[in-house]
Amino acid sequence: xxxxxxxxxxxAGGAFTFIGSLGLARLxxxxxxxxxxxxxxxxxxxxxxIASAVYFSRGEAASFHEILITLFLFITAPVSAHLxxxxxxxxxxxxxxxxxxxxxxx
Amino acid sequence: xxxxxLTIAFTLVGLAVALSFWRLLRGPDAPDRILALxxxxxxxxxxxxxxxxxxxxxxxxxxxxxxxxxxFVGTVALCKYLLRGDIIE
Numbered sequence: 001x002x003x004x005x006x007x008x009x010x011x012a013g014g015a016f017t018f019i020g021s022l023g024l025a026r027l028x029x030x031x032x033x034x035x036x037x038x039x040x041x042x043x044x045x046x047x048x049x050i051a052s053a054v055y056f057s058r059g060e061a062a063s064f065h066e067i068l069i070t071l072f073l074f075i076t077a078p079v080s081a082h083l084x085x086x087x088x089x090x091x092x093x094x095x096x097x098x099x100x101x102x103x104x105x106x
Numbered sequence: 107x108x109x110x111x112l113t114i115a116f117t118l119v120g121l122a123v124a125l126s127f128w129r130l131l132r133g134p135d136a137p138d139r140i141l142a143l144x145x146x147x148x149x150x151x152x153x154x155x156x157x158x159x160x161x162x163x164x165x166x167x168x169x170x171x172x173x174x175x176x177x178f179v180g181t182v183a184l185c186k187y188l189l190r191g192d193i194i195e
Contacts, residue, residue: 021145
């Protein structure tokens with residue numbers, strides 16, 4: 001039973017990691033490319049790390065190292081994505097979206 | 107069962123590393139390259155953890171944690187450089 005859960009988590013992690021990088025390689029502008037790695041890849045690595053935590057907890061002692069790495073990744077991924085988006089806006093990279101209408105002043 | 111799953115996951119993560127590397131080489135602008143580097147280090151963590159499961163050793167968590175820390179600091183420093191032209195003001 002545990003073996004099936006582990007295999008599922010490992011394959012799901014690999015698949016999500018692959019989908020994230022596929023998005024990074026295939027999407028057409030920077031702002032949409034930002035979505036792939038920051039969401040799908042983080043989820044994939046989270047799956048792999050949880051699989052590793054379960055795998056190394058089957059003996060006598062529970063293993064918490066992976067939880068630490070998972071927490072760290074889940075905290076830092078949005079921060080770095082925000083900084084990259086800010087840098088891209090600062091450099092005025094081309095976007096596929098239309099420019100927003102200028103706001104009317106009352 | 108787990109061995110088959112590990113082989114499939116290694117293949118998928120290896121393909122992911124290749125795709126991010128392609129974006130790193132090709133990326134038209136600097137933020138694309140930073141994003142590709144960010145993805146590369148997250149993929150490397152996945153590879154290390156999978157390798158740790160395969161050889162049944164928990165020596166690699168510290169390496170993965172260090173890569174996560176240093177990768178985050180590197181991404182922040184590169185973005186800061188693009189934003190301000192300087193890292194520490």
